[in-house]
Amino acid sequence: MVNPNTNLNVEAEQVPVAEEAPVKLEINDLTIKYGQHTALKGVNLEIREHEVFGIIxxxxxxxxxxxxxxxxxxxxDSNMSVEGQIKFNGLDVQNLNNIYALRSRIGVVFPLPVGLPLTIYENVALSPRLRGINSKSELDIIVERCLTRAALWDEVKDRLNSLGSLLSGGQQQRLTIARALSQDPDxxxxxxxxxxxxxxxxxxxxxxxxxxxxxxxxxxxxNLVQQARRLADRTAFFLENECVEVGNTEDLFTGEVKDQRTRDYVEGKFG
Amino acid sequence: MPEASSTKLASTADFDRRDLDWYIDKVVQLIVFFAGISAIIFIIGIFIFITMEGLGFLFEDFTFKEFFLSPFWEPSDEDAPEYGILALIAGTASVTGLAMIVAIPFSLGAAIYIGEFATGKVRETLKVLVELLAAIPSVVWGFIGLSIMNPLIIDLFDVPVGLNVLNAGIILGLMAAPIMTSIAEDALKAVPDRYREAAEALGATRWQVIFKTVLPAAKNGLLGAVLLGVGRGFGETMAVLMATGHAVNIPGSLFDPVRALTATIAAELGETAVGSPHYQALFTIGIFLFIITFLINLTADLIVRGIRKG
Amino acid sequence: MFAESDLNARNKRVQGLFRMLFLMMTVLLIVPVAIILFTLVSKGGSVISIDFLFTNPTDGMTAGGIFPALLGTVWIVAVALLASVPLGVAAAIYLNEYAGDNWFTRLIQLAIINLAGVPSIVHALFGVGAFVIFFGFGTSILAASLTLAIMTLPIVIVSTRESLRAVPQAFREACWNMGATRWQTIRRIVLPNAISGILTGVILEVSRTAGETAPIMFTGAAFFLPFLPQGVFDQTMAMSLHLFVVATQVPGVPEELPFGVALVLIAMVLIMNSISIAFRMYLRGKKKW
Known part of the structure; x- marks a missing residue:
């Protein structure tokens, strides 16, 4: 499934898809260390609004x-140190007054699903509650909408009061997505x-x-290159703690790459 | 998501504002920090307050030689009060020593049985029993020494009085054993199963595995258990007050009555005037007890921590 | 071949022997206590009655009931819990949720271990020096309870910390990622899932507090009082001290009376402990994740 948008721009390497869209996230010379160990160094990239940005x-x-x-x-994580600059909506995330507010605008879905030990309903209602929404009718709307958008509503609508942490793995992952959506994230x-x-x-x-x-x-x-190809507008290739290449996803998969390693990885020669 | 936009903060600058939850979080962090350091404050506080109360004695009547080397504890002698705790130390040491002789084999044996042999329901039941044993209050143990062990010892050994080193030692041993058992069992449990499997794969039988592999691997934890038992016996008050016979005496046999450091404080504090030399001398014994148990606990902790790291 | 099976048979016998030996040791540890409990019940059982529990002692404590002591123990335990539970739970929250793995945390842990290891009579001396004299509470329920609260604080801290630790880290991280503050995460996810474990520890603390004698002897418990306590600045009688008094200090007490007192005290403590253990087992069977 290739996004039609990206198809149109296959040749236009100098003019990426959403050039006109405002920058959502601007990363300048980002280096991350755990103690002495460097996890990532010298990353520069921009992520634009309404873009699916893949990282493989x-x-x-x-x-x-x-x-x-x-x-x-x-x-x-007292062991983790971050250097460089990350701008979210133009604000430097290293110098925020309220990082909790930042996090509440960013939804995160983990590799392993985490259903909190609350009811399914409360899993999704938690974030709105943290924001101060306590009216039952308002919460009902949010819960139903988020579960529906996460393609879980039909399976759980009759047992919203059972524990979210006891759902199956696939359901818990969709519950995690519903919870992320309940944050109404940017x-x-x-x-x-x-x-x-x-x-x-x-x-x-x-x-x-x-x-x-x-x-x-x-x-x-x-970790699935084909998933990035199916979904992402642009994709970055990370290897050995560096960002090797950023480009339109279709370019990476059609061989329009600057770095040989990217081609090798995409073609499955290592990884 | 049209209806949600009302909850979305209006502008980017707005979301970076510190809200009530931010401040609550900071305040809670401060509160729990002070609760966290309260244990340190209390330990220091205990030391300061008992030292403050005992200070007068330490500066005036206290001489190291008399305090630690004289066997005469005669604080209420009006002409020449004497403050020697040697006999009290001997009393505490003899009772604790006997208690350990009683408790060590039984608690280690029980820990090995519960940890290495027993399974399922039996194991659960034994663990619960041991836990319940540890819960019996010390004053009840003292009463048992007084009213059950006392006549028993008189009958069995044909002695005039049954309140002595033997009685208190057995009582204290029974008191310390459950705690030592559960700590020792924890130490055995901390030995990884792969040690046992490796030894069994070499054809060792169960008891060979236990003696040649598990016990050596757990030896620090077991030593820690013994030390905590010693600390417990050393600091026990009511049981030794009631079961030792409470006579100032350097014991020559198991059937001699003795008096313990802790019991001396418990028996005499109520009868002394606040601030008198006698009162201050009792607090000085308290300082001594505090320091000794502190060192025992510190050593036990270092030893047990040693295995966790290794 | 034969030699080897001989060896096996011998090994089996030795193993059986050792097994028996350790079993004997375990049994020998438990049997005396069973005998003791049996003696307590057989000698003291006849004393126990509703009247015994709910009337005042009479005739210089040689007859009558134990009501003031029973009520006094309830007072002392209740006030001690009011002080130690919030403090201990907060301390455990600090240690498990905030503190890093560094020397300072180890220092706190060492202090906790020592607080539990300091002899009870030293706690009593501290209670006299600090609460009775320095803070001027006099010999009162307040002074006795605070002394006991500090002494039993490690029980609350350790059991709370264990139940906090049992809540998987992934739950906290999921919450933090949603923008919850540490406190919101603790209040909404961690504490609700640890509360039953904390309760187990609190019950254990009740049992320990009710049985302690030395720390309250000079701080607030009285040998005999003709009236019931009206507030935290009053002295009170207490079960544990009452047992000591009727067993050693009062002449002419009928033989079975102290057995009855001991039986009530030990029943209180063991019932509390059993509830705590049963509760813990029930929780272990109930999975939430």
Whole structure:
């Protein structure tokens, strides 16, 4: 499934898809370290509004650390240090007064699904409650809408009061997505969401993401290169703690690459 | 998502504002930090307050030689009060020593049985029993020494009085054993199963596995269990007050009555005037007890921490 | 071949022997206590009655009931819990949710271990020096309860910390990623899932507090009082001290009376402990994730 938008721009390497769209996230010379170990160094890139930005690369390339630095999860890991600049909506995330507010605008989906030990309803209602929404009718609307958009509503609408942490893996992953959507996020970051999910669920979630793109910016870290090809407008290739290449997704897959390693990885020669 | 946009903060600059939840979080962090350091404050506080109360004695009547080397504890002698705790130390040491002789084999044996042999329901039941044993209050143990062990010892050994080192030692041993058992069992449980599997794969029998592999691997934890048992016996008050016979005496046999450091404070504090030399001397014993148990606990902790790292 | 099976048979015998030996040790540890409990019940059982529990002692404590002591123990335990539970839970939250793995945290842990290891009579001395004299509470329920609260604080901290630790880290991270502050995460996810474990520890603390004698002897518990306490600045009688008094200090007490007191005290403590254990087992069977 190739996005028609990207198809039109296959040749226009100098003019990427959403050039006109405002910049959502601007990364300048980002370096991430854990103690002495460097997880990522010298990354420069821009992510634009309403774009699906794919990140591919083998394990331990620094992909997850990249996501953690964006929503400032480094504050929970005393070992992790971040240098360089990350601008979210033009604001430097390193110098925010309220990083909780930043995080509340960024939805995150983890490799392993995490259904919180609350009811399914409360899993989705938690974020609105944290924002101060407590009216039952308002919450009902949000819960139904988010579960529907995450393609889970039909399966759970009759048991909203059972524990979210006891759902099956595929359902929990969709619940996690519904929870991320309940944040009403500007930016949705997915970290190898399909690792613990069956192929059918994966396809359903991918369809969901194509819909969500209209409302938010999506960063999709994936271990499946074909998933990036199916979904991403532009894709970055991370290897050995560096960002090797950023380009229109279709270019990377049709051989229009600057770096031989990107081609090798995409063609499955390593990884 | 049209209806949600009302909840979305209006402008980018707006979302960076510190809200009530931000401040609540900071305040809670401060509160729990002070709660966290309260244990340190209390330990220091205990030391400061007992030192403050005992200070007068330490500066005036206290001489190291008399305090630690004289066997005479005669604080209420009006002409020449004497403050020697040697006999009290001997009392505490003899009772604790006997308690350990009683408790160590039984608690280690029980820990090995519960940890290495028993399975399923039996194991659960034994663990619950041991836990319940540890819960019996010390004053009840003292009462048992007084009213059950005392006549028993008189009958069995044909002695005039049954409140002595033997009685208190057994009582204290029974008291310390459950705690030592559960700590020792934790130490055995901390030995990874792969050690046992490796030894069994070489054809070792169960008891060979236990003696040649598990016990050596767990030896620090077991030593820690013994030390905590010693600390417990050393600091026990009510049981030794009631079961030792409470006579200032350097014991020559198991059937001699003795008096413990802790019991001396418990028995005499109520009868002394606040601030008198006698009162201050009792607090000085408290300082001594505090320092000794501190060192025992510190050592036990270092030893146990040693295995966790290794 | 034969030699080897001989060896096997011998090994089996030795193993059986050791197994028996350790079993014997375990049994020998438990049997005396069973005998003791049996003696307590057989000698003290006849004393126990509703009247015994709910009337005042009479005739210089040689007859009558134990009501003031029972009520006093409830007072002391309740006030001690009011002080130690919030403090202990907060301390455990700090240690498990905020503190890093560094020397300062180890120092706190060492202090906790020592707080639990300091002899109860030293806690009593501290209670006298600090609460009775320095803070001027006098010998009162407040002074006794605060002394006990500090002494039993490690029980609350350790059991709370264990139940906090049992809540998977992934839940916290999921919450943090949603923009929850640490406190919101603790309040909405961590504490609700740890509360039953915390309760188990609190019940255990009740049992320990109710049985302690030395720390309250000079801080707030009285040998005999003709009236019931009206507030936290009053002295009170207490079960544990009452047992000590009727067993050692009062002449002419009928033999079975202290057995009855001991039986009530031990029943209180063991029932509390059993509830705590049963509760823990029930929780272990109930999976939430």
């Amino acid at each position: 690369g083998p394990a331990n390339a620094g992909k997850t650390s990249f996501l953690k630095s964006i929503n400032r999860m480094d504050t929970f 930016l949705l970051m997915l970290d190898e969401f399909s690792i613990a999910v069956d192929p059918v669920t994966t396809m359903r979630i991918e369809d969901v993401l194509k819909e969500l793109k209209k409302d938010m910016t999506i960063i999709l870290v994936t």
